[in-house]
Amino acid sequence: MIAIGSDHAAFEFKEAIKAYLIARGYEVKDFGTCGTERVDYCDFGFRVGEAVAGGECEKGIVCCGTGVGISISANKVKGIRAVVCSEPYSAKLSREHNDTNILALGARVVGIELAKMIVDEWMSAKFEGGRHLDRINKIADYENAH
């Protein structure tokens, strides 16, 4: 199950990404927002972050105007490693090296077709483990100690 969420600035963009994921056979749980009425991106970053960190969803995709605010918010949830990407290379490497569990996209930054390529790379790439796991564990140790 893939969690998805956005603020008002990215509502239509989020709907398009959701439809794309469903068409590619993924199950998607939509955590809102549900329209273009002004909302706070942080509420949706937290909701998607909690769904992923709690195990209800295996990964999440969050969208706001830039992808910045909602990625910062998701990253405040313990266990979340969210990356904001505007090109596929970082999206792929963020899975392989950093085991990111949330992808953030900026609806005012990337066009929808580029966003779909980023999603494809991010969804299909696998965490490589090994030396990268030691670093992920170091981050988790820091997070748990503070």
Ligand code: RB5
């Ligand atoms: C909303 O206007 C905008 O600030 C928000 O979508 C996002 O870009 C914040 O990081």
